[in-house]
Every structure is written in C-alpha cells, then in structure tokens.
Amino acid sequence: MSFNSIEFAIFLPIVFIAYWLLKNKNLRYQNILLLIASYVFYGWWDLRLLSLLIILSVSNYLIGIYINKNEIDRKRKNWMIAGLVINLGVLVIFKYFNFFIDSFIDLLSLAGYNLPRSTTKIILPVGISFYVFLSLSYILDIYKRTLNADKNIIEVLLSLGFFPIILAGPIQRPSTLIPQISQKREFNYDQTFDGLGQILWGLFVKVVIADNLALYADDFFHNYSNYSGSTLLLGAVFYTIQIYADFSGYSNMAIGVAKLFGFSLMRNFAYPYFSRDITEFWKRWHISLTTWFRDYLFLPLSFAVSWKIKGSKVFYIKTDLFIYIVASTVTWFLTGLWHGANYTYILWGMIHGLLLIVYHIQRNPRKKLFKKIGITNDHLVIRIFETIITLFVVIIAWIFFRADNISIAIKYLSNMFSSSLFTYPTIFPVDLIVIILLFIMTEWISREKLHPFQFDSNKKLNIVLRPVLISIVIWAIILWGAFKNKEFIYFHF
Amino acid sequence: MEKMNQDEMKNLVLNYLTKEYLEDVDEEITFDTPLISSGYVDSFSMISLLVFLENTFKIKIPGSKATPEAFDTINRIIALVNQYYV
Known part of the structure; x- marks a missing residue:
C-alpha cells in the first residue's frame, strides 16, 4: 500500500x-x-x-x-x-x-x-x-x-x-x-494537526510536483537523442526537482503519519538544494541514510585506518586527508550501491565522494586566498555563486543516477553540452514551470521551518493563513495532481 | 612532555577546533556546545580532530569508540582521551 x-x-x-x-x-x-x-x-x-x-x-x-x-x-x-x-x-x-x-x-x-x-x-x-x-x-x-x-x-x-x-x-x-x-x-491536537499538515504538503509535493515532472523527465531521458541540448538540460533540472519532490514528499508524509500516532521521527530533508557546498548538501539530503553510513561505516573505518598509520604523512598526503580519502571512497561506493544494483548508482556515489574529497582539499587554500585578497567568506555574491555551482554539480551527478546505464548518461551529457544548448527548448511547459517556481519560493520562505505547513498557533496571522494555504494546496492537488504513478522512486532502493 | 591537566586539555582542543573549523561560527563555543549534532563539525573535521588528539596526546583510540556521541562536545572528547592518556 x-x-x-x-x-x-x-x-x-x-x-x-x-x-x-x-x-x-x-x-x-x-x-x-x-x-x-x-x-x-x-x-x-x-x-x-x-x-x-x-x-x-x-x-x-x-x-x-x-x-x-x-x-x-x-x-x-x-x-x-x-x-x-x-x-x-x-x-x-x-x-x-x-x-x-x-x-x-x-x-x-x-x-x-x-x-x-x-x-x-x-x-x-x-x-x-x-x-x-x-x-x-x-x-x-x-x-x-x-x-x-x-x-x-x-x-x-x-x-x-x-x-x-x-x-x-x-x-x-x-x-x-x-x-x-x-x-x-x-x-495531542497540535501534533495531530501538524502531522496532517505535513502529510498534505508531502502529498502535494508528490502528486503535483514530482509526478507531473516525471512525465517530462521520463520522456527526455528515454528519447534523449531526439531533443536539443537545452531541452536535455531542462530534463536534468526537472529530474533534479522530481527526485527531491518524490522523496522529500514521501518523507514528509511518513513523518506526518507517525505524528498522528504520537511518534516523533527524525528529519530526513532540510531544503538540500539551497546548500552552499557539497558537505552542506549531504547534511541536508537523506539525513537518516547519510548519518547511518557515517556512524556505522565511515567513522569505524576511519578509526581502523588511523590505527594502522604512523607518522604525519602517507604517500606525501597529510594523514587526516589520507584517512578521509580511504574511508570516503569505501563509504560512497557502498552508498551508491545501496541505491541499487547498477553501475550508474555506484558511479553517482563515487562522483559525490570525489566532490567531497575535492571540497576538503581546496577548503584551507581557499580560506587563505580569500584572507589574502580581502574577501569575506560570507559575501553575498560568493554565497550565491557557490550555491549555483553546488546545484550544478548535483544536477550533473543526477544524470548518472537517472540514466539506464553509464553509456546513456555519457551520451545524454554529450548531447546536452552541444551547440543546441543555446537554443530555445523543444518542449517548455510554462504552466508546470510556474508551479515549480512557486514551489521553490515556498520552500525558500519556509527554510527555517521543519516543513512549510508548520504553523505557530500562537501567531494570530496563522488563524487566517493556515486555512487559506491548506485550501490552495487541496485545490492544487485536485486540479493538477497526477495520480497515475502511485509508486515512489525510493521504493526500488 | 609533562602531563596536561583537564583544563589545559580542553582549552587545547577548543583552540584547535576554533582555529581550524569554527572561525565563521558566531555563537560562543563552550566545552558543552554540541559540535556534530549542531553541524559545526563534519566528518572530515572529526578525522582531523582524531589525528590531532592522537598526535598531541600520543594515544590511539580504538574503532569501537568511534561514535559521534563521543565526539559531540569538548567535555566528551576529553573524557574519551582520558581513557587512553596516561
């Protein structure tokens, strides 16, 4: 069920x-x-x-x-x-x-x-x-x-x-x-209403956002040779939002359902696409899995490797970085494999492992460079630039995750980065894009909350805001919900 | 090297973390501030800290003690180090 x-x-x-x-x-x-x-x-x-x-x-x-x-x-x-x-x-x-x-x-x-x-x-x-x-x-x-x-x-x-x-x-x-x-x-009435709100938000995100995007993303990935580079880029962006909406929608529903029975479950997503760097992304994406791997594999393995090492360097690499590289490689190989029995998932895991290693290698030199040229780490332009770069690499990695095999992923990428990347997309569903933009805006406004339907019942404004937003979302589910696809992507993992 | 007392050990760890990883943190870090559960210290920083502790106190911490809870505050870190630091 x-x-x-x-x-x-x-x-x-x-x-x-x-x-x-x-x-x-x-x-x-x-x-x-x-x-x-x-x-x-x-x-x-x-x-x-x-x-x-x-x-x-x-x-x-x-x-x-x-x-x-x-x-x-x-x-x-x-x-x-x-x-x-x-x-x-x-x-x-x-x-x-x-x-x-x-x-x-x-x-x-x-x-x-x-x-x-x-x-x-x-x-x-x-x-x-x-x-x-x-x-x-x-x-x-x-x-x-x-x-x-x-x-x-x-x-x-x-x-x-x-x-x-x-x-x-x-x-x-x-x-x-x-x-x-x-x-x-x-x-508890508050907990029950909060749970119902979270279920409703999760359902909206699944049937309105994820399932409508799936119709396009599936088509773009199956028929990638027929589409222009710009359409394939749109397809990759659509899939990026689809998988987030699908899985975070499910998680919100699961947490909401548990609340109805008086249980408090851990948070699984914390608006990951607003992350400034790849480590932040992994602190916000599928938190229950990443912390599982950290606690039961990464840390024990790091300690075990550290136990074997004497000296401050191994193969000219600083000891802590060496341990991190070994433990990360194993952990991200298995994180990829956990998602499914396919080389695409393994490669996706290894890409993220590599990105994290690169991030940690450049972290201190970048800090020194910024200090030298007088740029503060918190500068708005830097923050926006880094967020975009992070999102871009995450999107590229999702192509490997979504493609049926590695060869298709490479062809998809090569078609995407062709001269037709700078043309108007063959397919451009304006109404769906408007809904997505509203969804992203809602998530951005709610980024300090556990979920967008978390209302502070002490605020008078919420007495009006709550029923209005709930009505809008129910209306959107009835009007735009795609109910044909009942399965969630992560059921297969 | 003369054995350090508890306060010296805690301050040493605090200075190391502040210099290496917590420069951008506005909040005041105390010996009881949650480091991992609050997201200040990530997986790499934990390894870095482990290597720092092992080199500074000339100890080896076994893998069975590798829990994020044991590394979550400076007080807990020092309690862990005390088990091996003689």
Whole structure:
C-alpha cells in the first residue's frame, strides 16, 4: 500500500480511530494494533515478502537477546557477526544476486568465455534496503552496548517494521524508536494537526510536483537523442526537482503519519538544494541514510585506518586527508550501491565522494586566498555563486543516477553540452514551470521551518493563513495532481 | 612532555577546533556546545580532530569508540582521551 493510494486513505483513518480508542486501555494493545496494521500495510504489496520481513525481524530479535545476555566479548562478537551475515545475506541475495551474476558473466565474456544468462530473476522486496538497515543498526547498537535488547517481542518487531517508515524511511534507528514505542503516548491536537499538515504538503509535493515532472523527465531521458541540448538540460533540472519532490514528499508524509500516532521521527530533508557546498548538501539530503553510513561505516573505518598509520604523512598526503580519502571512497561506493544494483548508482556515489574529497582539499587554500585578497567568506555574491555551482554539480551527478546505464548518461551529457544548448527548448511547459517556481519560493520562505505547513498557533496571522494555504494546496492537488504513478522512486532502493 | 591537566586539555582542543573549523561560527563555543549534532563539525573535521588528539596526546583510540556521541562536545572528547592518556 502506498501513501498516495485510495487504499491508504481508507486504511489510515480506521487505524487512527482504533488506535486512539484503545488509549485508555493497555499500551500493549496499541502496539499490537500498530504491528498488525504495519504488516497489513506491507503485506498489501506481496504476502510472500511479508514473511521475509517477519522472519528477519524475529531473527534479529533473537540475536539481540543472545548478544545482550552474553558477557564474554568473543561470544557477543560471534552473535553480532551472525546478525550481520543474516541481514546482509538477505540484502545481497534479494537485491544484488542478479547484478553480481550478470557482472560475472560480462567479465567472463570479456575473457572470451560466453556463458548463458539465467532467465530466472529474484524478485526485489520493496523497501528491503531500508528495513535491513534498521535491523543492522539494532544489532550493532546492542553489540556496542548503546541499546539494551528489548525482551518485548512486539516492541522490537514494531521498531523493525513500523508502517510509516518500512517502505522508504526515514531510517529511524530502533535505539530512538523503541523508547517511544515502550512509553505511553498521549493524544495531542497540535501534533495531530501538524502531522496532517505535513502529510498534505508531502502529498502535494508528490502528486503535483514530482509526478507531473516525471512525465517530462521520463520522456527526455528515454528519447534523449531526439531533443536539443537545452531541452536535455531542462530534463536534468526537472529530474533534479522530481527526485527531491518524490522523496522529500514521501518523507514528509511518513513523518506526518507517525505524528498522528504520537511518534516523533527524525528529519530526513532540510531544503538540500539551497546548500552552499557539497558537505552542506549531504547534511541536508537523506539525513537518516547519510548519518547511518557515517556512524556505522565511515567513522569505524576511519578509526581502523588511523590505527594502522604512523607518522604525519602517507604517500606525501597529510594523514587526516589520507584517512578521509580511504574511508570516503569505501563509504560512497557502498552508498551508491545501496541505491541499487547498477553501475550508474555506484558511479553517482563515487562522483559525490570525489566532490567531497575535492571540497576538503581546496577548503584551507581557499580560506587563505580569500584572507589574502580581502574577501569575506560570507559575501553575498560568493554565497550565491557557490550555491549555483553546488546545484550544478548535483544536477550533473543526477544524470548518472537517472540514466539506464553509464553509456546513456555519457551520451545524454554529450548531447546536452552541444551547440543546441543555446537554443530555445523543444518542449517548455510554462504552466508546470510556474508551479515549480512557486514551489521553490515556498520552500525558500519556509527554510527555517521543519516543513512549510508548520504553523505557530500562537501567531494570530496563522488563524487566517493556515486555512487559506491548506485550501490552495487541496485545490492544487485536485486540479493538477497526477495520480497515475502511485509508486515512489525510493521504493526500488 | 609533562602531563596536561583537564583544563589545559580542553582549552587545547577548543583552540584547535576554533582555529581550524569554527572561525565563521558566531555563537560562543563552550566545552558543552554540541559540535556534530549542531553541524559545526563534519566528518572530515572529526578525522582531523582524531589525528590531532592522537598526535598531541600520543594515544590511539580504538574503532569501537568511534561514535559521534563521543565526539559531540569538548567535555566528551576529553573524557574519551582520558581513557587512553596516561
């Protein structure tokens, strides 16, 4: 079931009413209801895949208990490794098996051995990368002793399969979700209205912005050889906004839905396209994933590399930069691969890794240069220039992410940077562009808020502003919403 | 080298961070200011800081201690260093 479906519009109010009617009864009943609702929500896609989620969650619950009850480090480590093998094994089999086999056959064919390709393809369980990462953080946090293994199986299963986050995040770690699950939740009008506003904004961004842009972006990327450079540039810009609107729209809905049940989830997007540099971009884009990689891979790996190094330089490179390059390369390779079994995602990850390394190499010399020539780092022109440059490189990287393969991405880029880049685009949907500009303007005005529909109820102006804006957005959804595409891009990751 | 006291250690770390990464920060940085969760210190700065701590105090911090929480404030950083600094 998807947030933008009729089924969900029926499902949500039923669960919401039943949940709060249970308020004065046992918290356990509320959690059982949420768990059943979560499994109905997930099982709606495919009942067979629900069994995979349940088996994996129960395995993690048991492994957590075994890690916790063992005081001997070696035994704790063995159970932790068992947990990693099971979770990563499931991910590799269901998500990457076909990719690895195909890559292996391609490699052999280069050496002159032609093997037949299997026609059997393993089905990709929706949201698998998200729930496996939830499970991994559960196991690793227990191992690091930052989380106690919960003996209440309902609470653990719910933290690993909570329906607002199960399909596409935010990757809310069980260490921050279980304490909320095990505490009594009180119904709060402000939180509920805030949640409803956030859901509405997310729905608007998905069906009006993302899904309308998808119609054009898909066409431009499929038929790139038929379009002028300027149209392809427009296509790349459209896709840049589409993927943001699609994913941030989903995240807003997920966070909003969780609020209806008294839960507070972490922020996943913080207006990333207004970032001044690439590090800022990654502090604002898919925050739950980037912090996951930082905490469970990048930092432990950096420490491990640092442990092996003696001296202030390695291969003429300063030690800290060397460690950063090694840890970044591995982290961004895997961040790319996390998104999907395709070389395009890996290359996209590596591009971002490289951009971050370059940023850190130039950071200090640039600071010195600015000081020398008397330019302040906060100069408005510099800020605008750097924001545009950052957005430009992000757009170029999205082309690799969106293209079906690397060869198409390169052709798309070469067609885009042709002489026809300076002609009027073949297709230029003025009405859609006006809506996008209004959307960008709203995001800019709201950039200090968690989401544009976050209203301070103490301000009198909001008593008028709130219903007016809500009416406009509902009207826009009805008038311009594209409801054919029910899926979100990140469901496939 | 004579062993530093706690205040000297904290001031040393504060001076290093201020000079290297927090020059543009308007807010006053104290020993309890959140550095990572507030976005002042990024991943690269954390590695830089790690190398600085290891070189200055002649210690090695194991990977199992590599949590952002342990690096989030100067007080926590010094508490971590104290476990290995003799």
